[in-house]
Each structure stands twice: as C-alpha cells, then as structure tokens.
Amino acid sequence: MKKIPFVDLKIQYKNIKNEIDNAIQIVLNETAFIKGKYVEEFEKKFAKQYGVKHCISCGNGTDAIYISLKALDIGLGDEVITVANSWISTSETISQSGAKPIFVDINEYYNIDTKKIEKKINSKTKAIIPVHLYGQPAEMSIIKKICKKYNLFLIEDCAQAHFAQWNEKKVGTIGDMGTFSFFPGKNLGAYGDAGCIITNDDKFAVKARMFANHGSLIKHQHKIEGINSRLDGLQAAILSVKLKYIDKWTESRIKNAKLYTELLSSIQNVQTPKIHSNAKHVFHLYVIRCDSRDKLNQYLNANGVSTSIHYPTPLPLLKAYDYLKLDQNDYPVSKNYKNQILSLPMFPELSKGEIVYITDLIKDFYK
Template sequence: MKMRIPFLDLADMHADLADELKAKFNKMLQKGIFSGGEEVDLLESSLEDFLKVPHAIACANGTDAMELALRVLEIGPGDEVIVPALTWVSTAEVVKMVGAEPVFCDVDQYGLLDLNVLEQQITERTKAIMPVHLYGKMVDMKRLMQITLPLGIKLVEDAAQAFGAFQEGNSAGAFGEMGCFSFYPTKNMGALGEAGLVITSDDALAKKIRLMLTHGQSKRDVHEMVGRNSRIDSLQAGFLNVKMEYFLAWQQKRKQLAGIYLEHLQHTKGITVPDRILKDDNNAHLFTIRTEERDALKQYLEKQGIGTAIHYPKAVPATKPFKGDGDFPMANKMAQTTLSLPLHPYLGEKEVRQVCEAVQAFYN
C-alpha cells in the first residue's frame, strides 16, 4: 500500500521524545527558571564540545545570531557585505538591518557562493563576506580564506543549515570570525520554537556578543554598552539538551536515507542529485535535486501523496525588497529548477524507496 509521505511532520517526529520533553518541561516548571540558568549553561557547554570551539553563545534565533555578529564587528552604514544570491532572505536582511549594503554574488552548481566570480564583487568598501552553507553543504572554506585573509575581509558564516557538517575536522561556522546557527523547528537540530547560536574562537568577540544580546549588561544593572534582548528562551535550551542526545543517531539515519536516494536516482535521466551529500562536510539537511521539469514533478509527487519543498523559489536579488542591478544566472536557474525531497530521521527506508519509484515513474 502506498503511504502518504509529507515533506516533514514535526508532530510525528516528536512523538517518540514526548515523555522526555514533558519531563524536562515539568522539571523546569518546578524550578521556575525561565531565562538563563543551568539549561542554557549546559546547552552552551555541550555545543562547545560538539562543535569543538571555545565559545558557543545561544541566542533567540539564527537571524539575530547573524545580526549580532555584524554589529559586534561594527559593520554599518557605508560598508558592503557580500552575500550569495541564493539563500534564505535572512542573510541579506541582517546586512540591511545594520545599515550596510548587501552585495550579491552568484552561486555555483551546488547553490554555494561561487568562488570563481567572488573577487569581482570585492571593493574597498567590502567589510565582510557571509558564506552560506546551503542545504547543509559547506563552502570550500580553505579556498575562500585564501581570498579574504590577505584583504582583511571578515567572514561571518551562515551555518543555519549546516549544524553537524565538518570540513577537515572543523565545524561549519568555525572558520570565520563568527559562525551562526539556527535551531528553527524544521532544521536538522530544531527547537520546539525559536533559537539560535553564535560560535567564535575570539574571546573579545564572544564577550561582546554576550553583552549585546542582553542589553549590554555584564551583571545586574551594570550596562557596558548599548545592546538588546536576544537571549535564548530557557525552555528551548532545555528541549535542545534533550535532543542533543539523539543528534548523532539522527545524522546517521539521514545519511543512510540519502544513500538510498543516491543509489536509486543518480542515474535517472533528467535530474541532478546532490552527489556529495554523504561527505563529512555535508550534514544531509536537505536532499535537493535539480530538474528542468521541477514544477511538473512537484505536482506529480503531490498527487501521489508525496510532499516536497522549494529552497528557494526566487533568488534574493529578484525579491521586492532587494531588487537592484546585477545578473545572477545560476541563482535564478536554481530558483526555477531545485526541489527538495523528504529527508528526516523519522522517515523509513520503504518511504524513501516509494519516493524514488515515483520520481522514476515521472521520468519514464
């Protein structure tokens, strides 16, 4: 019998963990600590261990993480920040929010900042570059740093989709001045609400981020600088602590399922698969294929009860708030041709095979 396969079902995914999550909530309710506290400390120290970085600073969400990072680097009016033309809108949004100008760069065949054309976008006003590790696949950071280091250009990595991806043993986000993660519920490490993270190896930047996300307060009523409130919700920290225990097993399952997709679809004429998804520098967050028949395939799968998603239907410079000059052929092409198939740790092998059969049937 054919199963209905949603792209993602968060209720279903959390059913297994319901007892543990409820126990965590009850414990926190009893203690009455809803801001800061031991759950936040525990989350930060376990993330420092897992990501192998000296500072992991939890905050309210991934967008704030990036905005805070740009602010502590004192990027603002008159500065330019290079952002890939294909990404979630946040990456460009935060540049505008600090008063600087996003300068878009086209992407490569993987949807990542195209390092072959990046240098054409660099000017004397370029203060930072924000590489996005889109779909969970990391940008070649060694090559990127060969370009930026001699020029003194800062790197703020958008690792929102790349939690658990490592390049030569170093986590996504650990190469640049700062790396930013999102624990948005649909991410491979998702909270039960909003949460984010900044990582850095720089003690001074870490201190500034900590101050800035809590009104510049070093201790109660002592304000060192102008800041804001972007503290993580302690309940979310508690839930993330429960989920961290399962993270590696979930990642293993993602890779196993991605392997099944590759096995069945890599020779299917008409589609391009994410061929490097099983490598360490890819966390298999999304299984995003490319096809000229994207919209028809999406509709066909929908009719078969299979949910898919488009990441993203428009390149950022083609959206109303960011419209401007520039030609981004690859980003625009990807916006028209990419389709993400269901991939999460609660999906069964049988379901993945069913999706593969449906995709193959479409092309036959």
C-alpha cells in the same frame, strides 16, 4: 494513499518523549524561563561538542547573524559579501546592521561561487558570509584565504549545517563566528525559535553576549544599546536532550540521501546533489534539479508526497532588493537553477519504504 510529510517532527518527539517531557517538567518546576541554569548548560554542551571557547545563545538564527555583525562593528558605509541563494535572514541582517549586502552567484554545489568573490571586493568590503546551504559546507579553504588576503571578517551561516565538516573541521569553527538556527525543522531543532553563535574570540564573544542582552553583561550596567535576543530555559532544556542524538540523526540523514541518490541516479531528467570531495554534507535538505519541475512537484503532491522549493526566487531578484538596482544578469546560475530545484522529504526517521515510494513516483512521472 500514502502520505509522506516534508519533515516529520511528531515521530522524532514520540521517540524521545519521556526525556523531553521530563526536561520540560523540570524547567516548569523551577520556573527557569529566561537565561539561567538550563541555558548555561546548553551553551556549555554545544561549545564542548564543537570544541570552541564560546557559545552565545540567542532568540533565533536571524538574530545570530545580526548580533555577529554588530559584534564585529559592521555598519553604515560597509559592504558585506554573501550568496545569491539563501533564506533572506542572511542578507536582511546585513541591511539591518546598516551595511550593504553584495551578492555572489552560486556554483554547482548550490553554494557561493568562490571564483566570483574577489571581483566584488573593494575598500568598503568588511566581511563575507558564506552559507552552508542544504547542509553542504561552502568552499571554506578558498573563502578563508580570500578573507586573509583582504583582511575581512568571516561569519559562517550554519543554520542548515549543524555538525557539517569541511576538511574534517566542523563548519562554524573555521571563520571568526559561526551562526546557528534551532528552528524546529532544522537538523537540531527546538520547539520554538532559538539560535546561537559560536566563536573562539574572547572579544567578539563578550560583545555578542552584551549586544544580545540590551548591551549589558551585569544587570543595569548598559555599556552600549543592544537588543533583546535570549534563549529561554524550555528551549535550552529541549535542545540539551536533542543534542545527544544529533550524531545518530545526522548519520540517518546521510544514509537516506545515499539511498535517494542510488535510486534516482538512473533517471536522465534528474540531477542528484553533488557532494564536494572536501565536504561532509549533513543533508538538512535533499535537493534535486529536474526537468518539468512544477509538473513533477504537482504529481508528487497529488500522490501524497510533500515537497518544497529552496528557494523560489534568488535573493537579488526579490522585490526587497529593488532598491539596490542590481544587474539581474549577474546571477545566471541561481536564475537558471531556480526553476529546476526541488526539495524532497528529508528527516532522519524517513524509512527506506518511503524513499522507494517517492523515487518510484519520480520514475513513473518521467516514463
């Protein structure tokens, strides 16, 4: 039986093995393990490719959000608006900063419903964190306008959306700060945990860099208390190699998504992803909505196709948020979609034959 993984990291490594192995060996030879030359090099390259003034690397994408909140002085007594369907990092970091997460339901693009944001704003609201989920930008023109109107900070969670664009502007550069995860399975993935923040604001950049490094920019001079969230040299060297390929890989993801959509569009029981006319969707994930989701999922798995669900439970419905005593009927779209969404295998190296195999199985299932 054919076996198709959800993400194939081995094939990508095989394709660039020599370059990666060389980069790792150099870091080992120089024992440049924490911070240092290779981290600085990656930060410079990433900032340049994004056309921003600052890239502050850190330990992972969760820390990137937490550090951004701290750099913006968000904390106790504040409220931060975010989206009901995301990975828990987006909201747990709000709570950890001392602020209260306020959830807004999603729209047909699986992103924050911008029509529902304003009624959640009050005098305590300090920021909005939209998530560019699955690789598709949230409606940034509207969100930015709302932030301006109410004087709110804007942090973009770009963990799933490396080099995605809204109106031809790269996401992460539209708000005050953009946060990234380089978790191995992400569009740009390290070989361990890694993350970064980008910003054009000098003050926020200094504060973020300081907070991520025990509150210090100069050794033993701690202006504030911070945390230990650093990128290591091995990950930085690996990311620098992979950064050269990101445009090519992104185009392959888009091509794969197009083929999926073409082959699935005739199936009545399946809703393929809608792409917003202002968005460049980079397809970190290819998520369909479908009838009898669990049965289809089992059928695909039984035939060697690995799948996933992003996410089985919307954030406000998680046990972790019982304490907020939220009205669970406030998130009808997220609640409705949670039993229909299914993430199909998606990675740049996925072949045409594999996509045909997967979509044929889906066709057979609904026959």
